[in-house]
Amino acid sequence: xxxxxxxxxxxxxxxxxxxxxxxxxxxxxxxxxxxxxxxxxxxxxxxxxxxxxxxxxxxxxxxxxxxxxxxxxxxxxxxxxxxxxxxxxxxxxxxxxxxxxxxxxxxxxxxxxxxxxxxxxxxxxxxxxxxxxxxxxxxxxxxxxxxxxxxxxxxxxxxxxxxxxxxxxxxxxxxxxxxxxxxxxxxxxxxxxxxxxxxxxxxxxxxxxxxxxxxxxxxxxxxxxxxxxxxxxxxxxxxxxxxxxxxx
Ligand code: SF4
Ligand code: FES
Numbered sequence: 001x002x003x004x005x006x007x008x009x010x011x012x013x014x015x016x017x018x019x020x021x022x023x024x025x026x027x028x029x030x031x032x033x034x035x036x037x038x039x040x041x042x043x044x045x046x047x048x049x050x051x052x053x054x055x056x057x058x059x060x061x062x063x064x065x066x067x068x069x070x071x072x073x074x075x076x077x078x079x080x081x082x083x084x085x086x087x088x089x090x091x092x093x094x095x096x097x098x099x100x101x102x103x104x105x106x107x108x109x110x111x112x113x114x115x116x117x118x119x120x121x122x123x124x125x126x127x128x129x130x131x132x133x134x135x136x137x138x139x140x141x142x143x144x145x146x147x148x149x150x151x152x153x154x155x156x157x158x159x160x161x162x163x164x165x166x167x168x169x170x171x172x173x174x175x176x177x178x179x180x181x182x183x184x185x186x187x188x189x190x191x192x193x194x195x196x197x198x199x200x201x202x203x204x205x206x207x208x209x210x211x212x213x214x215x216x217x218x219x220x221x222x223x224x225x226x227x228x229x230x231x232x233x234x235x236x237x238x239x240x241x242x243x244x245x246x247x248x
Contacts, residue, residue, distance in 0.1 A: 063161030073163035101166035152186035164219035170211030178235035
């Protein structure tokens with residue numbers, strides 16, 4: 001199939017970006033990233049600068065393949081990362097607009113690649129368990145209620161891609177931060193440092209320049225892992241509790 005791509009090109013963080021049009025021939029069995037690979041091979045053959053885009057696992061688990069396709073972070077398929085999007089969803093002659101994630105806390109490095117170290121710093125501020133939990137316990141030694149481990153697992157499926165931030169009109173990182181906090185809060189090992197974690201991660205999130213959550217809900221809609229905004233509601237509750245615990 002012959003496609004027209006309108007791709008955001010930007011040399012570096014300081015330069016002004018612009019859209020450039022390309023024609024590419026893809027086949028229905030390709031993934032979206034393979035289609036971009038084909039275009040890049042052609043650009044390299046023509047001694048032109050290939051389009052910079054991030055990718056790693058290409059299996060929907062690492063969160064690297066972050067781009068906005070036709071106005072939607074990770075493209076038009078719900079619950080799907082860009083690397084899992086396939087060209088069979090497109091038709092001959094389609095025009096596809098591809099841009100980087102746009103958010104103050106995610107500056108563009110080049111073309112479709114943005115700097116997401118702000119997410120790393122939120123994790124570094126508390127998204128871990130530092131207490132000594134000993135050797136890996138036997139499977140049934142530490143009972144966890146079924147509903148709790150399911151909630152923990154759902155929250156843990158966040159791949160840190162940043163689509164929630166790109167989808168949010170306020171550029172809020174609440175879905176990401178709340179998923180990480182809820183994941184740990186549901187498990188006995190994570191409860192010990194919970195209040196400190198909540199205060200530190202929220203403080204870091206604010207410091208990084210992410211906006212406030214105003215309950216738009218676009219984050220949940222565009223999240224490729226369908227992380228629920230219930231995590232945000234829980235985080236708001238945890239935050240109030242943690243502030244009071246600190247004051248006691
Ligand atoms: S909550 Fe969803 S959209 Fe946000 S970083 Fe995690 S996986 Fe990506
Ligand atoms: S490349 Fe890893 S999730 Fe897409």
